[in-house]
Amino acid sequence: MWAELLPVGRSAASGGYRRFAWNSADAECRAWFEQQARDRGLHYELDRNGNQWAWLGDPAGEGAVVTGSHLDSVPDGGAFDGPLGVVSSFAALDELRARGTGLTRPLAIVNFGDEEGARFGVACIGSRLTAGVLAKEQAYELRDADGVRLPDAMERAGQDPTAIGADGDRLARIGAFVELHVEQGRYLTEEHPVGVASAIWPHGRWRFDFHGEANHAGTTRIEDRRDPMLTYANTVLAARKKAKLVGALATFGKVAVEPNGTNAIASLVRGWLDSRAADEATLTALVEEIGRAAAERGERDGVKVGLTRESYTPVVDFDGPLRDRLAARLGGVPVLPTGAGHDAGILASAVPTAMLFVRNPSGVSHSPAEHAEPADCLAGVAALADVLEDLACQ
Ligand code: GLV
Ligand code: MN
Ligand code: MN
Ligand code: MN
Numbered sequence: 001m002w003a004e005l006l007p008v009g010r011s012a013a014s015g016g017y018r019r020f021a022w023n024s025a026d027a028e029c030r031a032w033f034e035q036q037a038r039d040r041g042l043h044y045e046l047d048r049n050g051n052q053w054a055w056l057g058d059p060a061g062e063g064a065v066v067t068g069s070h071l072d073s074v075p076d077g078g079a080f081d082g083p084l085g086v087v088s089s090f091a092a093l094d095e096l097r098a099r100g101t102g103l104t105r106p107l108a109i110v111n112f113g114d115e116e117g118a119r120f121g122v123a124c125i126g127s128r129l130t131a132g133v134l135a136k137e138q139a140y141e142l143r144d145a146d147g148v149r150l151p152d153a154m155e156r157a158g159q160d161p162t163a164i165g166a167d168g169d170r171l172a173r174i175g176a177f178v179e180l181h182v183e184q185g186r187y188l189t190e191e192h193p194v195g196v197a198s199a200i201w202p203h204g205r206w207r208f209d210f211h212g213e214a215n216h217a218g219t220t221r222i223e224d225r226r227d228p229m230l231t232y233a234n235t236v237l238a239a240r241k242k243a244k245l246v247g248a249l250a251t252f253g254k255v256a257v258e259p260n261g262t263n264a265i266a267s268l269v270r271g272w273l274d275s276r277a278a279d280e281a282t283l284t285a286l287v288e289e290i291g292r293a294a295a296e297r298g299e300r301d302g303v304k305v306g307l308t309r310e311s312y313t314p315v316v317d318f319d320g321p322l323r324d325r326l327a328a329r330l331g332g333v334p335v336l337p338t339g340a341g342h343d344a345g346i347l348a349s350a351v352p353t354a355m356l357f358v359r360n361p362s363g364v365s366h367s368p369a370e371h372a373e374p375a376d377c378l379a380g381v382a383a384l385a386d387v388l389e390d391l392a393c394q
Contacts (some may be wrong), residue, residue, distance in 0.1 A: 005083055006079060009025025015261075015368040016368035017077045017078070017123070018073065019077075020075075020116075020118045021192060022114075022159070028100060033052045033086065035055070036320040040094075041256065043056075047130070047167060048160050048167060049125075050154065051112050051130065053110050054108065056108070057106030057107065058106050059106065059108070063175050063230045064105060065107050066107075066108045066176070066331060068086055068089050069082050069089070070115030070162075074118050077118075077368075078365060078368060078371070080179070080365075081365055082181075084180065084358060084377065087108065087141070087181045088381045089180070097391035101389050101392075102393065103393055106189065111318075113125060115127070115342070116305070117311070120150050121205065122205075123205075123313075124341065124345070124346045125150075125151070130166065131171065131346050132165070145256075145362045146211075167203055171350045173380040175391070176352050176353070176391050178344075178353070178356065178387055178388070179356075180355070181356070182360045183357035183360055183368075184365035185348065186363035188336075188358070188359035190357070192334050194358055195335065195356070195359075196285050196330070196334070196355070196357070197336065197338055197344075198323060198337050199318060199334060200315070200341060202276065202277065203276035203313055204276075205274055205309075206273040206275065207307070208270065208273060208291075209231070209308070210235075211230035211305075212268070214266065214300070216265075216298060217264055219298075226302035228267070228301055228303045229257070229266050231297050232269040235294040236252045238297070239252065241288050243286060246282050246286055247277075249275060250286065251273070252271045253272070253274060257354065273287070274331045276339045278349050291305075316345040317355050318355065319354060325390070329387055334358070340356070358379070358380035359376045366389075
């Protein structure tokens with residue numbers, strides 16, 4: 001089943017994936033998920049927020065055990081971030097059936113829509129809508145880089161956007177959610193290729209608008225320029241320096257320039273900051289400091305700086321008893337925090353939630369070079385099967 005998914009949305013040029021919410025590659029991934037469900041005789045369901053579910057047992061039953069992840073990617077993402085969790089979920093269900101495990105609770109596999117936020121700028125849209133932390137009105141305001149509104153993109157893909165919104169009844173029927181994910185760091189070892197998550201660092205996305213003045217690159221004296229690129233570049237440097245000082249992370253990975261001509265001084269530079277820290281006070285102070293540095297530099301450069309928070313996820317401490325239960329069931333595996341966001345982090349506010357991590361030896365992720373060893377992936381499936389068996393047979 002992994003082999004069928006592998007070519008979907010893969011760019012021949014970069015070798016990375018371009019599976020963005022509601023695009024054609026996303027549709028192929030969704031068709032793949034539905035087929036996996038039907039091949040296994042599972043009850044297939046598409047919810048009001050575009051999340052897909054495959055049920056073993058009664059979807060209306062109480063105390064369901066849910067596993068899964070996402071199939072979308074960042075621009076030129078790797079093969080594992082997201083899909084490893086979904087594929088491992090189907091493989092773990094196969095394993096439980098092979099073991100002849102008699103489940104006493106409904107078991108479901110979920111593919112959450114638009115986890116990466118690559119198209120509309122907000123991550124985990126499917127789980128955020130479900131949990132009610134992204135309101136329908138806010139979702140309706142979201143647009144992609146071409147100006148396409150989220151509801152229009154949904155509609156074109158055959159999903160009714162008028163139905164989106166909090167799905168509390170669904171969450172109330174879930175007894176536990178366990179997401180398996182590639183680790184995206186270098187903390188797991190060959191000896192311990194599977195770990196349990198303790199927490200997710202608070203993180204968010206902020207947009208900086210640097211407004212300068214467009215002018216001729218060949219005729220405008222240096223001292224007459226109001227060049228927003230200069231302010232942007234200095235803000236990138238300041239962000240890195242300030243983040244390093246407090247042991248946090250600050251990344252400008254996306255930028256848009258107007259008018260974007262080689263021989264024109266830019267009129268506007270938009271830079272998106274992704275920042276994360278171990279605690280919320282550090283993160284808030286860091287972003288404030290970066291904002292101050294940008295404004296000060298803007299004053300020197302004659303550039304007006306605007307700062308808008310586009311999304312924010314508070315710190316997530318995963319359910320203690322569930323985390324300890326998983327760690328005990330798996331025989332004392334490493335328990336570690338992560339700086340990466342996940343649907344599990346969103347669900348944790350409403351449902352007892354835990355995560356399993358599978359080693360990726362280089363720690364490279366959000367890149368075509370992302371890799372996990374087959375043996376480690378199999379260890380992940382075995383661990384997930386053990387955990388699901390433990391949770392769904394009580
Ligand atoms: C999602 O993968 C994120 O942490 O940005
Ligand atoms: Mn990711
Ligand atoms: Mn992911
Ligand atoms: Mn993610």
